[in-house]
Amino acid sequence: MWLLMKQSFKRIKDSLGRFLSLFFIVALGVGFFAGIRSTSEDMFLTADQYFDENELFDYKIVSTYGLTEEDIDSLKELTHTDKVIGSYSLDVIVGSDVYRVHSIEEEMNHLVLEEGRLPQNENECVAEVGYHEIGDVITFHESVDGQLKSEELTVVGTAKTPLYIGLEKGITTVGNGKLASFLYVLKDSFVMDYYTEAYLIGVGSQDTVSYEDEYDEVLAPLLEELQELKPIRETLRYEEVLEEATAKIEEAENKIKEEEAKTQVELDNAKKEIDAAKQQIEDGKNSLNYAENVLSEKETLGYQQIEQAKAELNAKETEYQNNLAYYNEHKDEISARIEEGKKSLALLKQQVDELQAQIDQMKEEDPDNPLLAELESQYQNMSATYNQNLETLTKEEEEFNRTPILLEQAKKAIEDGKIKIEEEESRFYQEISSAKKELASSRLELQKNETLLAEKEQEYEDGLADFQAEIDRAYAEIADQKKALEELPKPEWYLLDRTDQTGYTDFKNDALRVDNIAKVFPVFFLLVAALVCLNTMTRMVEEDRTQIGIFKALGYSNGSIMFGYFLYVTIATFFGGVIGLLVGYQLLPRVIYSIYAFTYSLPSLVIHIDPVVFLVIIGVALLLTNFVTWFSCHTELKVEPANLLRPKAPKKGKKVFLEYITFIWNRLNFSGKVTVRNLFRYKKRIFMTVIGIAGCTALTLTGFGLRDGISSIVPKQYEELFTYDTLSVLNSEETTVNTGVDQLLQENHIINPLYVRQELYNFEANDKQHDFYLIVPENMEQFKEYIHLRVRTSGEEVSLDDSGAIITEKMASLLGVKEGDTIRIRNSDNRLFFIKVSGIVENYTYHYVYMTPSYYEKVMETSPLYNTVYGELENSEMDHDTISTNLIESGLFLSNVFTEDSVETFDTIITSLNKIVIVILGASCLLAFIVLYNLTNINVMERQREIATLKVLGFYDREVSGYVYRETMILTVLGIFVGLFLGVFLHRFVMDTAEMDFIMFIKEINLESYWYAGLITLLFSVVVAIVTHFKLKKIDMIESLKSVE
């Protein structure tokens, strides 16, 4: 036995190349198989570990009525719950995105802080990694009063959470219907009356691996309990709410009644006030009328008096005129008479004086003369007469002299009187007119007051009507509420598990997709490995024919002879397997996972090597290779030792089919003929070579095809199909074109606006909900400019009309529908609509349904409200940020996205997918190299004698290589063509399995890729050819030609 073992080792040493090719093919096959197979498990374990570490919930309960402390307590009492918490969440609109604000929980769904810290007060929050930076201030589109304490949150940390492991975070009933990101705030920041949700962890769930059946099994009893509890709590809650609501309604009713009474009083007072005001106005009117009458009388009287005075004055003037005339007429006469009087008086005086003097004389002469007395008396008489006359005359003169003065006085008096009357008249006129003015203004005021009162009265009337209406309404409302209460829906509990989290399920699907790929590629590799092994061992046994004969002749049992080969193959398989597994387990899952790492926020991959599986794989590989070895040996071992000692009859040459076609055959030169002959000599080798090369080419082509498909998605989608430059979401929904909006756009260099209704809907296919955008353009002409509807295969244009909706290709294939079929879609409120498919168009990312406004109206029973504007960008200096800011700050738009910018995000995904291409390329190249090397190696060994003969005949080295390699080259080229052909199918298969639900990969392979795939394979065969050339050079003629001894 020792001898046989020693011989095995010697065999390894002697044919190291062969041993290594066996070793590597086993390593490659097993490594690839195990690596890819373990990827999905590693992914599941990584996710599970992440979930366990952060205590992700097992069940989430959401109630239509919210959850109370009692609800939570009742959940805690369940036997299979490990942990229960009540938690808050709130969907808010930030910018144009919908965020879900969660409360930070100590016990479950931990935040994994990446940067910064946790919030310390109600004004702080933690945001999603990559969505916000620390220091960002988040404001809400609508007030969150009564739900959150703060209207403004400052980001103090960024984190990820096991609640959202995917980029897709699910749907919401708010905003655009799509959850974009999350925020975490302190639990105290919520001011809601009820918990919005409860999270549960079941007993024992942490010990099982999420995604696996065992996990569901462990949770089954909890689910049962929850389902039992659900109706109980629902009913209890219903009663509670009913009671509460009834009380509330009653309260409201009372309040209305109170309000009614109060308002009635107020109204009555108002009425009284109005009435009083009315009376006042009436009084005012009366007194005004009286005053007017008085004034009028006074006016008449005044004018009469004035007239009278004027008449009197006139009379006086006439008298004066008369007197003046008289005076003037009699002035001289009187004056003369006075002069005469004076003269007579003077005469009289003389007489008096003479008498006086007589008397005086007499007196002196005879004081007692009796004549004296007489004379005295006479004197007396005469003096009296004089005096009298003097007096009269003086009087008369005086009077006469006074007359002009008097006249003058009279004249003056008359003139004065005239002036006085005039003054009096004007004064009176003024007095009257001011009084009149006063009265007029009083009347005006009165009228004003009257109007005011009328208004007030109207107001009162209106108020009364309003009050009545309001009261009626309030009562109606109460009645409605009462009715609603009667029809109050029972609260409903929704039991959600992890699979209801979008990311959780997507991750599972992605991992399963890897598993699908794992079904094809590794099998391919294993098959090739088995073939290589078979080939190698068969050749080895053939070579050792004589030796086997000797051993047999010496009496060794078949078993012990085979042992040597088993040992050889076991060593190769064992070490190859172990190395392959170790490398495969580490490398492949990491590379594949790194591709998904972009779409998920999960920790780095946990590599899990299950020792049992490890050993099983090694065991199976050993079993397989040993079986192959047995298969190669057993025929040979059946042969009698004597025959074995004789050289095996060489394979017979025979004519090939081509020789009968003399037309071609005769045209071939000698080496051509030889090549053709040799080609058909070893059928197994043709088969092996072609399979190996074809496999390599197919894999390479698949790799390049994947890259083609993925990298051309973006240009096709955003350069050929969607050609608008900007997509702006309007702040308010418009029924038609808004010139203000157009102008704003124009100012920001966005032209040719197209208004569309863009809304998120969903459809169900393969038990899964898929989101899609419903697009209703306002203007069909412009729509054609922006979205190119065409059939992918024929490039034929599809026009949108009122007969139905046009859906995108991937959606159609998910639904399995064709033109003319009817599909079911739902809006975000879960309302079901039926639409007719009038066409299916090319599209690569997301799903879209296009409708004309009138078809929309027909289906939705409402006319479309336009909420989005597509536009074209003019050449301008304005940078994108400025434009977006302008649009949003105007208040007309919620958001603005440039197609160019969104294209960039796709590029990262493509970069990652290129990695998988490199993995496939690397693996296939390695495979190609090993297969080619192995085949050529065997080819050379088998034909060693022939080659030696050629050398002896004097063939140059390159002629020898050419002789051997020409056929390999032909087979390589043949293999390449077969591979290109098979590659198309393999590529298609891989595309189908790897495709994501919302992306349609481009399944056409670029022409260059065919070239690359072919040339790379060719390059490898050239490398192998060079290696072979040196191997051929080393063949020793003498050794090879030695006769069998």
Place this chain on the structure above:
Amino acid sequence: MAYIELKNVKKEYQMGELTIKAVDKVNFSIDKGELVVVLGPSGAGKTTILNMLGGMDQVTSGSIIVDGKDITTYNRKQLIQYRRHDIGFVFQFYNLVQNLTALENVELASQICVHPLDPKQVLKEVGLEDRMSNFPAQLSGGEQQRVAIARAIAKNPKMLLCDEPTGALDSKTGTRILELLQKVCRENGMTVIIITHNSVIADMADKVIKMKNGGVSEIVVNEHPIDAKGIVW
């Protein structure tokens, strides 16, 4: 001046730490057109001599002069050219390419030569004009050896080296092969060197070089070589 001359040829093989002397101090010469038999028991070094003479193996020391040129100084390429143009080999086990017909096997050799003989003519000469399109497996041992000889002759070489050409054949067929070789020698004036352990064959040679233990023990010149027809064993 001899056509072929070996001077003090020595060949050693290195087997690990052991040095095995295959041949040592071999000296002999062969004239043009001579039929020479190298005779000796197994392990005497005959094949080694033939290999070196045929340009398949290098000498350790000494020189081999063929047609005035020392082939021991040849490099790899010159050796290939030497084999290609000057040497025709015939082996014990024929070493025909199984996948080629008799004619093609001859063509295989003739196509690489500058002045080849017509393969069909050669096959006719060796008496195989009816079996030209047969594959080796369809031919008897003697026929196969005749194809091998035809292949060697068609190259129109300077000498024909035959290593136990009758070793795998029965006496009757062997005789026919020897006849053929003698005929080629006599009629085409080709130098033929036959290696054999069969001393009977020596009778047909112009010169017999006897070897023993890696050395030439005796060189016998046959004044009257017998006709190969008469050789029986």
